Amino acid sequence: EHDDVLLQALLDRPNAMNTWDDLIKEAVGFQLLNGNTFMWGIPPETGGLTSGTVNSLWVLPSQHMQIVPTEDNMDIAGYMLDYFNSGSKHTIDKDEVLHLKEWNPHYEATGSFLYGQSPLMAATRAMYTANESQLTQEKYLQNMGPQGILGIEPAEGSVF
Numbered sequence: 001e002h003d004d005v006l007l008q009a010l011l012d013r014p015n016a017m018n019t020w021d022d023l024i025k026e027a028v029g030f031q032l033l034n035g036n037t038f039m040w041g042i043p044p045e046t047g048g049l050t051s052g053t054v055n056s057l058w059v060l061p062s063q064h065m066q067i068v069p070t071e072d073n074m075d076i077a078g079y080m081l082d083y084f085n086s087g088s089k090h091t092i093d094k095d096e097v098l099h100l101k102e103w104n105p106h107y108e109a110t111g112s113f114l115y116g117q118s119p120l121m122a123a124t125r126a127m128y129t130a131n132e133s134q135l136t137q138e139k140y141l142q143n144m145g146p147q148g149i150l151g152i153e154p155a156e157g158s159v160f
Contacts, residue, residue: 006053014057026059027100035102035116036062038079040092060097067099073111 014023023039031037041054060081068078068091076099079092101116 010054010057016056018058023057023059030059030062031100031102031116032119034062035104035118035121036065037098037100038062038065039098039100041096041098043096067111067114069111069114073109073114076114 011020014020018026027037027039038060040058040060042056042058044053044055064082066080066082066089067076068080069075070077076094078094079097079099081090081092082088083090102119104113104115104117106117107113
């Protein structure tokens with residue numbers, strides 16, 4: 001029953017700045033834009049009755065999160081929040097972060113697959129190809145056909 005009260009309090013007010021609705025909107029927004037959501041469950045300062053619980057929940061800005069990989073780059077050892085690329089970094093324990101990610105087919109030795117792939121990134125190539133095709137067609141229309149094509153004058157008596 002004590003756990004139910006703590007959980008309900010967390011759901012009502014996950015942190016000092018957000019309601020549950022705000023938290024979910026942030027999480028979904030980062031997931032759709034970056035392919036990753038990092039949710040940090042901050043434990044209470046002291047143990048006792050609240051040991052093993054979460055005091056507050058925060059959605060971390062996924063564009064400023066770095067995964068600290070294991071030595072073989074095959075798993076996650078922890079996380080690092082780079083405070084808006086200022087050089088000030090905060091290490092966060094792996095057990096305190098819920099990392100939700102989209103599927104990423106790029107398996108490389110660098111551990112890039114540990115990050116999710118943005119749905120926008122997956123569509124980038126198709127969008128780029130469509131844009132380039134459109135630009136090429138516009139150029140052909142503006143120039144009244146392909147440029148630089150040399151023609152041969154018809155021979156005398158030719159119907160062309």
